[in-house]
Amino acid sequence: MKYRPRTIEELDLSGVRRILGEIVKANKTVHAYLLTGPRGAGKTSTARVLARIVNCEQNSKKLGEPCNKCSACESILSGSALDVIEIDAASNRGIDDIRELKEKIRLAPAYLRTKVYIIDEVHMLTSEAFNALLKTLEEPPTHSLFILCTTELHKVPETIVSRCTQIQFTKATTEEMRRAFERVIKGEETTVEEGALEYLAKAVDGSFRDGVKILDQAISNSSNLMLQDLQEIVSGSRGYMIDKLLQAMIAKDGVLALFELNEGVQKGV
Ligand SMILES: [Zn+2]
Incomplete structure (x- = not known):
């Protein structure tokens, strides 16, 4: 889709802009985000902005807006970054998928500073898969960032929710x-x-x-x-x-x- 927001400033929900602004300003290291809210509200766009915030070459010392010009930003924008892995939980929901993921997670990122896993519709995972994911979130590798997205927060186990920094997306005004x-x-x-x-x-x-x-x-x-x-x-x-x-x-x-x-x-x- 053209004209996806490319920076925090361009994100459409003012509440989400404010939360991300605060996280960046505090230079906070977060290992797992949980983006919740209705479909079409900008969760995936925000996940990709986050992936660039933590990987932008200009942000190596201090977090800030992604420059969207360096090779890290460009590879993420074009969808060719091997270290940014997007998974649709609706079709990869089994234990084998998560086991495979766990094995990949142990490997350090190949090109970027942080390996980013964006798991869409995370509530669709099976309970075995949730358990495996939980173990990973309990001891996240230092070079990883998990961004879980869901339209149905009530279906995500509390143990997972409590290990994530939650960002709520609302219906836009x-x-x-x-x-x-x-x-x-x-x-x-x-x-x-x-x-x-x-x-x-x-x-x-x-x-x-x-x-x-x-x-x-x-x-x-x-x-x-x-x-x-x-x-x-x-x-x-x-x-x-x-x-x-x-x-x-x-x-x-x-x-x-x-x-x-x-x-x-x-x-x-
Ligand atoms: Zn950049």
């Missing part, structure tokens, strides 16, 4: 959404009709990911963004509506599911 969209608008040098960004911010209900996706689509059609363009994409966005419906069904929220279904029918999805 309209103002925070606007800020994120303005970064995209600036990057694309697009003009935008008054009120269009506010409309989109409300329509995507706190999901940066959905909002930026819709914005990106609108911008690719026109360099002068009108409110109506966004309205058409939002109302015609089948995937978006169906996604909302599925989410409500998964959450077993019957009333919301019916509401989304009704909305979809009315919009002809």
Whole structure:
């Protein structure tokens, strides 16, 4: 995705910016973070910013914003850094996966200062895998950083939670959404009709990911963004509506599911 936040300053949630700012200012060494909160709120982007903060060549003596220009930052930005390992726990949830991970962890980083493990949807791990992860978190190797992400904190064992520095992601406010969209608008040098960004911010209900996706689509059609363009994409966005419906069904929220279904029918999805 284009226009992911690349620095602490660019992160969209003010609460998350503040926490990371404090950690960096205190030059604190953290071995495990737990990023919790709704989907699309910027957890993965933040994890990657953290990976650069601890590895940026300019931060070797004191933590600070990543420069995003040195070879360490560049390799992480391009996704080619071998020492930054992203694991989707939904598909690598077994004991063998974690055992393999444990073996890798014992090895020092090959190129970067700190080996970073980003484990997405960590609540999906099996209990055996959680036990193995716990042992690692109890005695983390000095050259490692674990960043666990979850949308369902209540499914993560307390023993794991208590060993992590927790960062809570909240649903974005309209103002925070606007800020994120303005970064995209600036990057694309697009003009935008008054009120269009506010409309989109409300329509995507706190999901940066959905909002930026819709914005990106609108911008690719026109360099002068009108409110109506966004309205058409939002109302015609089948995937978006169906996604909302599925989410409500998964959450077993019957009333919301019916509401989304009704909305979809009315919009002809
Ligand atoms: Zn750098």
